[in-house]
Amino acid sequence: MLRTSASRVLDDSDREEVLAILDADPVANVFVASRVRAVGLSPGRLGGQMWGFGPRGALTSLCYAGANLVPVNAGPEAVNAFSERARRQGRRCSSIVGPAAAVARMWERLEPYWGAARATRWAQPVMVTREKSELPADPLVRRVRPEEFPVLLPACVAMFTEEVGISPDTGDGGALYRTRVAELIRIGRSYARIDDGTVVFKAEIGAVTPQACQIQGVWVHPDLRGRGHAAAGMAAVVEQALACFAPIVTLYVNDYNAPARAVYQKVGFTEVDTFMSVLF
Secondary structure, three states: OOOOOOOEEOOHHHHHHHHHHHHOOOOOOHHHHHHHHHHOOOHHHHOOEEEEEOOOOOOOEEEEEOOEEEEEOOOHHHHHHHHHHHHHHOOOOOEEEEEHHHHHHHHHHHHHHHOOOOEEEEEEEEEEEOOOOOOOOOOOOEEOOHHHHHHHHHHHHHHHHHHHOOOOOHHHHOHHHHHHHHHHHHOOOEEEEEEOOEEEEEEEEEEEOOOOEEEEEEEEOHHHOOOOHHHHHHHHHHHHHHHHOOOOEEEEOOOOOHHHHHHHHHHOOEEEEEEEEEEO
16 A cells, blocks of 8 residues: 555645646646636636645645646655545546656556556657747638537547547547537637638647646648648747747647657747656
């Protein structure tokens, strides 16, 4: 059995402390910080719990426990505490994702209880840019309109299936995934180039804080790859992200995806950290 100091479930009274920890590394923590800033720490609104390590007034580490399990600023003691809570609770998440060292230690402790993962992405470079790309932006990349949801959705499903290895339609029939796609369109964070009803390129800005925003779901139609659409499309999305959302644009990518890494570097992204993901 795991032996460790205890973690605790946080609530809205801990919000300022939590944000101070999250804002200390706005790139690594952009996903969790965006959730907390949007809805607070109440589990009903957050879509999960926020666990804290350290006494009230002296928190050192966090772990978001929702659809994803995400350790934040978690050293070995904190990882042990969060792993013990996760073990007792049983697996409720579809992935563990975050800084590679913390996720690797967490998975080492949870795998004997949770069983084998469907996939493990051991190294996912975290990349950032603060400047508009020197590459020409594709002028046809724009915000997706709500009435274009039926056109965009198949591209989103194809991207998810290609990236994650399973369809988002499994489980609940894809209802939650469709809701998320529609929501990103509604709030103006879904971008695409659509030519005659065909999605050529697409990407979303999945998380936003005052300090940073995170691009996700980058995809080019398979029949149109190798023609420069990814670089020109990303240059357009970066330009829009910097103008509309935050002064830092970030993303993370699988280390083995050499073509994507090359595109992002060409656009102006640099590698600053490494994530790891365990997928169930």
